[in-house]
Amino acid sequence: MISPEKHQRMANAIRFLAMDAVEKANSGHPGMPMGCADVATVLFTRYLSFDPKNPLWPDRDRFVLSAGHGSMLIYSLLYLTGYEDMTIEDIKSFRQLGAKTAGHPEYGHASGIETTTGPLGQGIATAVGMALAEKKLADEFGSELQDHYTYVLAGDGCLMEGISQEAITLAGHLKLNKLIVFWDDNGISIDGAISLADSTDQHARFRSAGWNTIAIDGHDPEAIAAAIETAKASDKPTMIAAKTVIGFGAPNKAGTHKVHGSPLGADEIAATRKALGWEDEAFSIPADVLDAWRLAGLRSTKTRKDWEARLAAAEAEKRAEFSRRFAGELPGTLAGAIDAYKKKLAETKPTVATRKASEDALEVINGVVTETLGGSADLTGSNNTKTSQTKSITPTDFSGRYIHYGIREHGMAAAMNGIALHGGLIPYSGGFLIFSDYCRPSIRLAALMGIRVIHVLTHDSIGLGEDGPTHQPVEHMAALRAIPNLMMFRPADATETVECWQVALETKDRPSGIALTRQNLIPARTEYEERNLCAQGAYELISASDAKVSIFASGSEVEIAMQAQQQLEAKGIPARVVSVPCFELFFEQDADYQEAIIGHAPVNIAVEAGIRQGWDAIIGSTGTFIGMKSFGASGPAKELYKHFGITADAVVAAAEAKLA
């Protein structure tokens, strides 16, 4: 049992590490760690199940610092509890180039950082995915292997962002009762008092979403403990509103927005040392306090060992499955299943929309890859993301493999991040390509973190027709290709679709988006080919000796490129066609491959029912682009293609004009 005095000193250790690190960096946010030190101390010394020596232990509790600007809170905790890769030198290097202790907590920089946070609201929404994954895996593997809590520390900013509403209503609906969110109720944001901009009754709001809520004094250790106990016993997710003083301890600045995002300054730090009775110099933690913290870090060792014993005692197949899935390894049978499916496609040569081809591919994949967890943002029948294996999950039955995410693209994408980060599952889900804009911040975070989430993005051009420009992505392929480390696929037929799926699944350290058509496409590939041609990003689909024209295209426009090639051939103009399902992968190939694929035809033409931006890298700035220059329009798809001049005739005319 930790005495009130010892608690206070342990909490103050966080406060001084935070204010001293921010001061040294001359940059950062001291107020939040100082305000939340008591909550964090109670959580980490008495409740959180974690093991600094085994930071990836699959059944650990997850802790998400949604208010990521308070990064010194988690860095302090990691150092104090004894994570070996977080030293006092790392703390001293706060916010310096190359340091683990980046301005905001970054996944992969140090153990114990469960997700990258900073963009507000992302943490709480990601945590919903973690809690969802836990509930799903507990259903599948039993509570002996999965039985942990997910804790979140969120600020006012997290709760004002719209994504938080999507997250809390999803969590409430699914009764994720092992999700416990602390709201750092300090009444202050950057502009000043919260009352400048908001009057929301957060308790009533969370309760309207099916949550349990508790209000406490965030500086009273026993109240914090009691709230956690109550939350753990609840059959609903719980929001604990912890009334705190931002910058707690700073005599002159506490409770004001001045302490939010700026160093306190030497004078105020000295005054705080005096006020809190802290005599140690910067970055020096008294031995008794550090010992107490290190002891807290050892607290869950037995729990972890007991869990390991249960895993070891589990039935062999179950153990192997559990271990394989947490290692992120795919079943060995996937490649064979895909190969067989590709052979079948070479025979049946289906004319299908790629969204339907994706469903067919998923039918094969989901039959083998037991860890896929599908879903859609209320477009199941349009995205074709549900297969025979993926029964819907309901609040009371998690045996399914499909989430009806509702009309919550942003919450969905963040939850997918959380599911992937949790481990044991591979999330994929569906939406319209146009609405990638609604969840772009979460897609970006997935790319920054390097995690395997797969976005099925259908209705990928003016080819969707009558829904019109509000629903027709024009700039979205370019905008998504712009995100570093994101693999954006746009397959041209059923064979390319399954190949793109295969690359997406086999790439453990990057997210993917797969753009798919609403409309039917004739097959681009009609011969069986063992190799995954899409894995190189672009490849020659139709070759021609002494080609005068190279036509590059992706997705639905490959059909147009092929028609144009035939017309050109009929006119005696040799042309080749290159399919470009993934820019990102193509530009990672060696220079020789890139040069060979780009070729040396005197005329380069690209066709894509989107904007030109990005294509110059392939066709050169003097190449011809057949695509969109404006927003789309409402009308039947075929008429739109004609109207916007994206036709084989236009390609042929452009080629002839250039050759003339």
Add this chain to the structure above:
Amino acid sequence: MISPEKHQRMANAIRFLAMDAVEKANSGHPGMPMGCADVATVLFTRYLSFDPKNPLWPDRDRFVLSAGHGSMLIYSLLYLTGYEDMTIEDIKSFRQLGAKTAGHPEYGHASGIETTTGPLGQGIATAVGMALAEKKLADEFGSELQDHYTYVLAGDGCLMEGISQEAITLAGHLKLNKLIVFWDDNGISIDGAISLADSTDQHARFRSAGWNTIAIDGHDPEAIAAAIETAKASDKPTMIAAKTVIGFGAPNKAGTHKVHGSPLGADEIAATRKALGWEDEAFSIPADVLDAWRLAGLRSTKTRKDWEARLAAAEAEKRAEFSRRFAGELPGTLAGAIDAYKKKLAETKPTVATRKASEDALEVINGVVTETLGGSADLTGSNNTKTSQTKSITPTDFSGRYIHYGIREHGMAAAMNGIALHGGLIPYSGGFLIFSDYCRPSIRLAALMGIRVIHVLTHDSIGLGEDGPTHQPVEHMAALRAIPNLMMFRPADATETVECWQVALETKDRPSGIALTRQNLIPARTEYEERNLCAQGAYELISASDAKVSIFASGSEVEIAMQAQQQLEAKGIPARVVSVPCFELFFEQDADYQEAIIGHAPVNIAVEAGIRQGWDAIIGSTGTFIGMKSFGASGPAKELYKHFGITADAVVAAAEAKLA
């Protein structure tokens, strides 16, 4: 007074127009218009203050169909109430290429469409801006000139989207009591029953945000009327939950998701005709019903005339100001004020961050342009969007000109759209460039609609330093430049900053984003120049005869380009520098201008602390790009520039290598 029978027939007119138009188009959403026909009939025949003969009358009530997929509802209403530009032929052309009656309602296609909707949640959030504008203008011009309601019809999808939370908490906080939202509570979404994905108590949720809520039978005309009366008397915004049956009247499909987004089919339509006792053929409205509707369209003529009389009687200066502002014309004194400010800049030659330069420019602008309405998403001190003229608006005092939007980028951007659409005000507001991702759907809609909203987007590169990659935009300039019709500016110094502001303000029919630095920049322009050089998108900043190298740059990298130019000159290599503050405008110049600016130097180099995508159009795909290839990192700004190789030395080395 309309009898219950007449009401029923009038509502059925909507139902049959909707189902027949969808059937003819073989595409569309009949369920929502059929379900909401009663609500719409009561609203349009008894409450909505509107005049089809004067659709732009500034004091009309605004009606926003947030559930934009139910577009046939508003098209039917516009036709029935007698808007001259909505004929029965337009209804018959539903969803055809070139028709006014697009798949989703598009602002500008026909009178009476107050905003483009379809992307869910945008309508309700845009309406918040309209109601905010009304309250602001009522404060400024008095209730004799501004005193109208804003009505919204929203579906479950609108309320599930996170943006709705930002919108309703902002509206509740600001006590926008003349905002009345109907929630089409039909319990159905595309995937099936709402209960598949959501369990939110919407009444409790809205009340938590400071709203009044009412539950009614959405098919009971008197209940609908009573609810509107109650709402109008409330001192809070009101949400009226209208329990409806989706596809009301269709005997076999009503109340199911089958009627949401597909034609009913000939058989079901015939059955509906029988069930509702409707004997007229498709697109034929019985004369008595059409007469009754046309009469409803004339209902507010007197109200409009009375308003015109009040405007005519108003004090001359007030009348002129009101009229000028609703015409969207800037004060004639702006150009002179900006010119004087530019002269001053040429003298003082300030080294400032462009965010600070923007504040200084705004200080000049806000002193002259009385209709600007500023704000920030809780980053006032960082975005520098508040000037001496812009006192904060509070729930009880709308005399200010500044909105603390809170940490609600998406709700803010949509509200800005609503403010611009309402008329009488020019909204500008601030956020970090990185968080443009959070509000991208609303920025896109502004571009699609062609409206004047101005986004101040600060902290525009790795130059923000320690906050790290979660806060450093790398792909955002490219991603925003990809949006058609959006002017994305990135000025290089104080002079360019005010020039970009001037273009943004003077362009009535397009939105702008102005990307600004956190860090100080030395002036690029030191001589007074009367012309607005930024208006052409790119211009030669430093010329050189027989230039061997052309260096193109935007924003903070213009400084680097200029340093490199000096270094090259010292080495005897003539080089020129082109500043590129706006791609969109540059590529709209004539070919001669573009060619002259791009020039013919053997070596082209672009420098921008972002990704290359888009720059090939200027430097060619063989040009050299000095910029980012990955996400950024946390560290001091100067170190980051060196780390990522964005330096004058790198430009010089690249130039020399190419020339060697």
